[in-house]
Amino acid sequence: MTRDVKRPVGRPSRFAKFEQFEAGLPPKMAKRPSYCDGIGIFKGANGATVWVKIRMPRGGFYNGRTITARGAVEHKLGKRSSWDWQQLVIERDRLQGLADRGEPLEAVEVDTFAKYASEWLERKKPTMKGYGVTNGHIKSALGPAFGKKALNAITVSDVNRWIGKQSANLKPATVQRQLATFNAIMNDAVRSGIIEKNPTDRTDRIKGIEPRQRFVTDDEWEGILKAADKIEAEQEEKKEQTPQQIRGWLRHYVAWAYNSGMRRAEILCLTWDQVRKVDEEIIVIEVKNTKTNKPRFVTCTQEMLEILAALEKLERAEGDKRLFPISMTTLKRSLTRLWKESGLEDVRLHDLRRSHATILMKRNIDARTIAGRLGHSGTAMLARHYAVNLGDIEAARIFGTPRSQNGNKSADSDDLGVDGGASEVAGFD
The missing domain is CATH 1.10.150.130 (Tyrosine recombinase, N-terminal domain)
Structure with a gap:
């Protein structure tokens, strides 16, 4: 009697369900793909293409459209012949992971x-x-x-x-x-x-950059004013060849910068409607064109009041409402000549702003008030770039004062504590 041998049943393919799904599709389909576990196939006149359906739990953007949270998108991968089932499953899971994390599904083309x-x-x-x-x-x-x-x-x-x-x-x-x-x-x-x-x-730090700390001394300031007067006198002699727009403004401009602490562009943009009269003695200037876009008010000094009176008398083009109706190019050329005439070619206009702050600090105006006048939100920039540290000035003054005037002992050894007590503190017996 012959006994039938039971043959082992073959292990089902890992992707059998996908294979059965594909085999059951018609040779030619309608407009949309059919899906099995998020993987889709569309059979058209030009062959089969594969797709994946991705859920968008956080929403996002896809193909130029906004996808709402918990929506879904159909993403085309390409020709069916270019993908096997394992590759399709891996790609589906990768894209779904991007969607779950709220990352874009499509490669973003970054601008140059x-x-x-x-x-x-x-x-x-x-x-x-x-x-x-x-x-x-x-x-x-x-x-x-x-x-x-x-x-x-x-x-x-x-x-x-x-x-x-x-x-x-x-x-x-x-x-x-x-x-x-x-x-x-x-x-x-x-x-x-x-x-x-x-x-x-x-990135690496750029070496050689140090905060500029150039201040103008009283003697240098007098020299600058004399040079400005000389230049303007020469312009007046040749006034037939020199347009009004480039003469008569230089001394007033630098004096205004020195007295106000304003920046170059802030001064150039000032108009007469920014001059505000508080009372018979006090006039303030509303500075609008600031570096921080935050307007501030600067109270006029006595010299600034005199400059305003002089500016009102100068000729200007009809309809020009600026206090100083000169161009930036003209100003730069005039200043270059001014520094050369005064023998101070290392000076810049911004140094007058630094000098303004230093003078105020030297006269015991508090740092916050000075910072506000200059247009800084805090005092850090003032200490770094604009004014000599008063504490350091005071330290130098005291150091140079004879000890007897300060009530100190005259002996250096006593001042430094070099005695038996100092030895004990230092840990020596």
Whole structure:
């Protein structure tokens, strides 16, 4: 008697359900794919394509559309012949993981630095104070190095190499200003969610940059005024060849800067409607065009009142409401000549602002009041860049005073405590 041998049953394919699903589809389908566990197939006239259906628990954006929370999207992967079932399952799970974490399903094409910087500059133009300078940084310094790179492809090493190259030919302060423009653009891209980190956060520090601490002494100030008077006297002699717009304003302008502590652009933008009379003796100036976009009031000194009276008498173009109706270019040229005539070619207009703050501090005006007059929100910048530290001045004065006048002992050894007691404190027997 022959006994039938029971053959082992083969292990079902891991993807049997998908294979059965595909086999049961018609050779030609309607407009949409059919799905099995989130994997879809569509059979059309040009062959079969594969899709995945992804749930969007947090919502998001897909293919230019906003997807609400707990919605779903159908994502096309391509030709069926390009994928096996294992690859489809892996890709479905990868995309679903992105959706669960709220990350975009599609690869985001990041703008190049040139494109983003151009759009950033156009967006900031209405409120930007130094548009021309910033535009110059982008075109001449940043564009050639980073322009063709995608924002997310710019690395710390790229920026460090750029700093090294720029520093070989330019002053450290110039490189720092260019880097500040780059930093502002990249920080904007971070805030917009285009890149995760700004590469400048970890770049090398630019060496050689020290806060400028140039102040004008009383004698230097007198020399500047004499030079301004000389220049204006020469302009008056040649007034037939010198337009009113570029003569008669120089001395008033520098004296205003020295007395008010205002910035160059703040002064140039002043108009007569910003002159406010508080009472018969007090006049204040409303400074609107500030670096921080926060208006402030600056009370006029006696010399500023005299300057206002003189400015009212000067000729000006009809309809020009500015206190100082001169262009930035004219001002720069006039100041360059002024520093040369006065023999102070290392002086800049901003040094008059520093001098203003230093004089006030020396006369015991509190730091917060001075900072408010200059337009700073706190006193840190004042201490770093604008005024000599009064504590240090006092320390020097006391150090130079004979000890007997301070009630101290005359013997250096006693002053320093070099005796038996000092030995004990130091731990010696």
